[in-house]
Structure formats: C-alpha cells, structure tokens
Amino acid sequence: MNNTTELVSDENISKYMKSVEQGNAKAQYHLGNCYYSGQGMEQSYEKAFYWYKKAAKQGYRRAEYNLGVCYARGEGVEKSEKKAFYWHKKAAEQGLAEAQLNLAKCYFFCEGVEMSFYQTNYWLRKAYKNGNKEAGERLNMLQEKFVGIFNLEI
Secondary structure (H helix, E strand, O other), X not given: OOOOOOOOOHXXXXXXXXXXXXXXXXHHHHHHHHHHHOOOOOOOHHHHHHHHHHHHOOOOHHHHHHHHXXXXXXXXXXXXXXXXXXXXXHHHHOXXXXXXXXXXXXXXXXXXXXXXXXXXXXXXXXXXXXXXXXHHHHHHHHHHHOOOOOOOOO
C-alpha cells in the first residue's frame, strides 16, 4: 500500500477533520491513511476503507488505488478480485503508475479479469513510462520468458 501520510500530529489531524467534514477528497484520503497505518489514531482497516471509498467516489486516484489494495487484500472489506481490478483500473486510467502496475498483474494472474498478454504488456509499459521501475523489471523478465510478446520499447 502506498501510504503517503504526511507527518501526523494532533494539529494535522484536526485540519484533516475540518477538511473531511467539508468533503475534501485529499483530506479524506489522508485520514484513510491515518486509520490504515494507525498513525495518530487507533488502527482500523474498516475506517480506512470507509474514507478511501469517500475520496475514491470523488475521483481521487490515490484513494482509488488504495481502495483496490483493500479489496485485493481483504482489509476492511470482504476480499474481491473483481472490485480490486475495478478500482485499480480507475486509478490506472488517471495515470497512477502503481495502479498501472497492479492492473498489469491483474491481467497476467487472472485476478478479477481474464488473462491477457496484450493488456499486461500495455499496462506494464504505461507504468514503466510513468516511472515505475518494477514495471520495467517485469517487462524484462517477461520478455525473456515470452520472446516476442512483451516489448520494453516505449
């Protein structure tokens, strides 16, 4: 999970709560991170999931990604590969490299979607182009195993 929780203090949590009450998606996402990690408050995957979902419904891509991770791991919600795929795809389509990598994994390992070499290659390349080094490593590995199917050139 990509937790980009800023330095947590009582003051920051108070600011998040005010912004959360006003419907600020970024604040909802950060509050979700606080609950997920237990920084500044009691750890709760259920509450983290709740706040990620609030932010994700507003199109906040990092919250969409984290919601996908929660569904994939069954943290705070019943595990669902299809719902994990759905939320990773939403974040991936907005250019989030981590989500693009996870979406490629979904296509390769048939998690919530049918296996597709084409889609695996497509999303790995996108993730690599957006700076995800692991995507480049996976492309190289897959190129060696499946010569001609995976192309690292961007």
